Amino acid sequence: MATTHEIKVERREDEGKGASRRLRHAAKIPAIVYGGELKPVSIQLDHETVWLASQNEWFYSSILDLSLGGDVQKVLLRDMQRHPYKQLIMHLDFQRVNDNETLRTSVPLHFLNEDTSPAGKSSDVVVMHELNEVEVECLPKDLPEYLEIDLAALSVGDIVHLSDIKLPKGVEIPALKQGKEHDVAVVIAKHGQEDVVEDEAAEEGAEVPASKVAKDDDK
Incomplete structure (x- = not known):
């Protein structure tokens, strides 16, 4: 049976690169939840909480319970953008799952x-x-x-x-x-x-001169 893990999130009102940059400076991660019959929703998560969760295998393969003020949506992590050299998660994409859909x-x-x-x-x-x-x-x-x-x-x-x-x-x-x-x-x-x-056989074959191959073919 699938094991679920709850992660608290907040709704994100401001969007755009500037807003995302401000969130990251505030130790928050901008993210989006999409899929199902509901519209995509922009959210934000606490970076430290998610960073610790991301060190576990289950974070990438399990169903996650995103809790927004008590409203829980079941999702799978579909994409994670990391900073090229800092220990920083830049953005997350979550997809909603339906209990009755494969x-x-x-x-x-x-x-x-x-x-x-x-x-x-x-x-x-x-x-x-x-x-x-x-x-x-x-x-x-x-x-x-x-x-x-x-x-x-x-x-x-x-x-x-x-x-x-x-x-x-x-x-x-x-x-x-x-x-x-x-x-x-x-x-x-x-x-x-x-x-x-x-590997040795491949190297020996590569080292045979083309002229040698030609002479052998003429015999």
């Missing part, structure tokens, strides 16, 4: 028991995480904060695909509906020397 969003992947797996315990095996999050489709009540992948039995040569992920009831991965070619690898375990051999 939504699509990305949730993080948690990899379990990798260190104790046959692949994880082998010094010459590299375990590569091809994906760290995956897009899911479900009703808001079924939205998981994350999906777990148990790698306890992972051995060298194994590949974990999207279709191998165990999904909670009511949750689907839209990509899998598009055909087998979209059942991409999530985790790959292979010998670390394989990359070295492949």
Whole structure:
């Protein structure tokens, strides 16, 4: 079941770059809430509160309860603009969710028991995480904060695909509906020397002079 987190907000009356600049100087974040049958609403949030929340994984993948004077709207974070080098959040976009409408969003992947797996315990095996999050489709009540992948039995040569992920009831991965070619690898375990051999072969091929190739072709 989805876990919700409440964040208090205030309505924002002034808009424009100047107003947003003043808000930031006052340690506030300008934001907008849109979607559903209601009109977009400009709001502001306390920067310190949001900054602390943004250090948690759930802030990006869970349903948030935006509380405006007791009026709560369920939303998902859809966009965050950060300052290029300061620890400063510049703007946020939130999308309203409807309890009865299917939504699509990305949730993080948690990899379990990798260190104790046959692949994880082998010094010459590299375990590569091809994906760290995956897009899911479900009703808001079924939205998981994350999906777990148990790698306890992972051995060298194994590949974990999207279709191998165990999904909670009511949750689907839209990509899998598009055909087998979209059942991409999530985790790959292979010998670390394989990359070295492949790189060396590529370098050797690149070092063969064009004249040599031409002479070989004439034989």
